[in-house]
Amino acid sequence: MAFQTIALWGVAAGVSALVLYTIWAGEGAVVRYLLAMLLAGVSALLATLFISSPVATWVTNRMTFESPDGAADVHTYTFLGVNIAALVIGWSAGWLLSRNVAAMRNKGG
Numbered sequence: 001m002a003f004q005t006i007a008l009w010g011v012a013a014g015v016s017a018l019v020l021y022t023i024w025a026g027e028g029a030v031v032r033y034l035l036a037m038l039l040a041g042v043s044a045l046l047a048t049l050f051i052s053s054p055v056a057t058w059v060t061n062r063m064t065f066e067s068p069d070g071a072a073d074v075h076t077y078t079f080l081g082v083n084i085a086a087l088v089i090g091w092s093a094g095w096l097l098s099r100n101v102a103a104m105r106n107k108g109g
Helices: 002-025 029-050 052-061 068-107
Strands: none
Touching: 002 029, 029 052, 029 068, 052 068
């Protein structure tokens, strides 16, 4: 598991560096969308691996259910909701980061 996590971070860092270089070189709006999609995917992946299941389990354990199906549904929808929230946060961060980098580049900094 540790090797897979290190490999995942290495790939994410390499792709992020490539995207930032492309933004700095100047490809306009296309790269802005690329960076937003990249960060959305990375944040959703990290949330899926490390955050969503513990949060879904915590929410499910705090409730009482009449059937196991109800518990499974709450766990599933909470898991999905956390992943969607991470996707939106990653997209927003990528969009804002690319705007700031483009503004710095236009100023000549």
